[in-house]
Amino acid sequence: MPYVNIRITREGATPEQKAELIAGVTELLQRVLAKNPATTVVNIDELDFENWGIGGLPVLDYRAAQAAKEPDR
Amino acid sequence: MPYVNIRITREGATPEQKAELIAGVTELLQRVLAKNPATTVVNIDELDFENWGIGGLPVLDYRAAQAAKEPDR
Amino acid sequence: MPYVNIRITREGATPEQKAELIAGVTELLQRVLAKNPATTVVNIDELDFENWGIGGLPVLDYRAAQAAKEPDR
Amino acid sequence: MPYVNIRITREGATPEQKAELIAGVTELLQRVLAKNPATTVVNIDELDFENWGIGGLPVLDYRAAQAAKEPDR
Amino acid sequence: MPYVNIRITREGATPEQKAELIAGVTELLQRVLAKNPATTVVNIDELDFENWGIGGLPVLDYRAAQAAKEPDR
Amino acid sequence: MPYVNIRITREGATPEQKAELIAGVTELLQRVLAKNPATTVVNIDELDFENWGIGGLPVLDYRAAQAAKEPDR
Structure with a gap:
């Protein structure tokens, strides 16, 4: 009966990708801790970049700063 | 001075229903634990179905699967 | 299938009181929004005063300050 | 590597103000607890008034009630 | 740079199992959404049964009730 | 009336340091967004390293790996 909250930036995750996250983390908890998938709840929160x-x-400024520091990556 | 976070799927809860949740959980904490309603904070988060x-x-697939399993309910 | 997180200071809430909170908020969500109690999850977090x-x-300093300001209550 | 979640009502905080919150709380954690800013994550959630x-x-009713009680402030 | 909060009942998860959860969910986010593992933060909260x-x-009463209803499982 | 949740590893933050965090983040919200300190709630969660x-x-393994990679820092 675990509860999982996944928080990501809002940048185009599709319903199919979200379904994969839900299935994947539920299976992980079943495999590692034998948690019952029937009562495992997953909440995905998508936050705007500025938040x-x-x-x-803010994350876009952070990414720009990282890109400036590491031009080859 | 409790903090309560209520998370539900976004499916049409009205402002009046939300006010009832806020009043109800604040009263519950006052009745059971003598918590001061003046500093009780309630946050309601509404999540899209796919989240x-x-x-x-995902919850819509879950409901469809439940409905298929239990046609009489 | 709501998720509710109740956060309070750790100051002696008994298992019976916690059971009342769990039952009460689950019933509230069923009554107001017709949410299924079977999949309503409630998490109670108890925090030390200094947190x-x-x-x-910090809450003990706050209470002392309030008591000093309002000697009659 | 702290994680900070700031929750406010949605009422016009600008990207610049949010950047100030992110910088300010990250610096606070560095100054007080020597936490590494590089891995400090800040999430800002903005909630509608009715939530x-x-x-x-609900907060608008609360503010109206406070204003009615304290006309001079 | 996702943030993941996994909440479970406190019933003996070992450090090795927790490390598996941390690795597993970080890999899941990398595989499904190409999230950078370096800045993925995972928090595991363990709650007492009565919470x-x-x-x-409360979960122990729930389990007892489920066991009574479904003696063969 | 903001709510702030600060999550850190449990490694000896003192009550005085926590009071500084509480005062600092409350002032930050007042300065940047004119939020009323009287109803600003701060919750500090301390998590064990393995969580x-x-x-x-897990954070101790991460720190060991970072130290091995960057022996001069």
């Missing part, structure tokens, strides 16, 4: 911060910056 | 998983499936 | 802030203060 | 309750009321 | 409700009951 | 994952690893 997600990492490294002290 | 809610149960039984390893 | 709960309100009014810019 | 935020305080004092047993 | 977890399902079907309107 | 915190980053980069696909």
Whole structure:
């Protein structure tokens, strides 16, 4: 009966991809901890870029800064 | 001074119903634990169907599967 | 299939009181939104006083400040 | 590597203000607890007024009630 | 840069099992959504039985009720 | 009336440091968004090392891997 909250930036995850996440994490909990899939709840939250911060910056600024630092990747 | 987060699928809860949830859970915490309603915070999150998983499936697929299994309910 | 997270300070809520919260909020969601109690999940988190802030203060300091301001209550 | 979730009502916070929140809380955690800003994640959730309750009321009703009680503030 | 919160009842998950959950869900997000594992954060919360409700009951009461209803499983 | 949840690893944050976090984030929200400190709630969650994952690893394994990669820092 686990509860899983997956939070990602909103950038085009499709319903099929979300279904894969739901199936995948539910199977993971069943395989590793024998949790009952019937009562495993998964919530996916999608946040706008400006609402997600990492490294002290909104995520798009962070990505731009990373790209500037590592031009070859 | 409790904090309550209620998460539901987005399927038409009205402002009046949400007000009932807010009032109801605040009263419950006051009645059971003598919590001060003045500082009880309630947050309601509504998630799109494709973002809610149960039984390893997105909720609409889950409901369809349940309906197929239990045709008489 | 709602998910409810109730967060309170850890100050002696008994198993019976917690059971009342679980039953109460599950019934509330069934009554107001016709949510299925069978798949309603409730999580109660109890936080130590020093981990709960309100009014810019840890909760025990906040309560002391409130008591000092309002001696008659 | 802290994770911070800031939840506010949706009422016009600008991208610049959100960037200030992200920078500010990341710096706070670095200054107070020496947490590495590079792996500090901040999530801002904005909730519609009807989804935020305080004092047993949706927030706009709460504000109206407060304004009625305290006309001079 | 996803954030994942896995909540389970506290009933003996080992450090090795938790490491499997962390690795598994991080890989899942990389495989399905190409999320960078380096900045994927996973938080596991373990709750005491009396703090977890399902079907309107604390989880141990729920399990006892399920066992009574379905003696053959 | 914001709600802020700060999640960190449990590694000795003192009550004084937590009070600084509570005061600091409450002031930040007042300064940036004019949020009322009186109804700003802050919750600090401290997680055991084995319950915190980053980069696909429990945090202590992650730190060991980082230290091995970057011996001079």
